[in-house]
Amino acid sequence: QVQLVESGGGLVQAGGSLRLSCVASGHTFIGFTMTWFRQAPGKEREFVAAITWSGTPAYAGSVKGRFTSSKDNAKNTVYLQMNDLKPDDTAVYYCAAVQGGKSYAWARGMDYWGKGTLVTVSS
Numbered sequence: 001q002v003q004l005v006e007s008g009g010g011l012v013q014a015g016g017s018l019r020l021s022c023v024a025s026g027h028t029f030i031g032f033t034m035t036w037f038r039q040a041p042g043k044e045r046e047f048v049a050a051i052t053w054s055g056t057p058a059y060a061g062s063v064k065g066r067f068t069s070s071k072d073n074a075k076n077t078v079y080l081q082m083n084d085l086k087p088d089d090t091a092v093y094y095c096a097a098v099q100g101g102k103s104y105a106w107a108r109g110m111d112y113w114g115k116g117t118l119v120t121v122s123s
Helices: none
Strands: 003-007 010-013 018-025 032-039 046-051 057-059 067-072 077-082 091-099 117-122
Touching: 003 091, 018 032, 018 091, 018 117, 032 067, 032 077, 046 067, 046 077, 057 067
Parallel strands: 010 117
Antiparallel strands: 003 018, 018 077, 032 046, 032 091, 046 057, 067 077, 091 117
16 A cells, blocks of 8 residues: 655744655655645645655745755655745645656646645744
């Protein structure tokens, strides 16, 4: 059974940092791009960051320079380091996986999803 399990969310003050983790199991994710999306209340799910199998990162403009995506293939784990957090970053953050070569920024195209972890940034 394929599982993506996120952790690391919580409550943080504006300007603070959090590191999200996503552990993948039940599937060989070789060649997959691992992606982070987020969904704020009343808003659509939006692309945040991705990291390809070869380790190339990509970011949404709103988080570029503040968030860093990384991974540890040996641990089947991807990370999202979030610095200088802002209240607008408040959302449920989801880990997703998509086969390499497919769009990584289109939520409907993801092959697998985690259940999400809540990040709340207070002002």
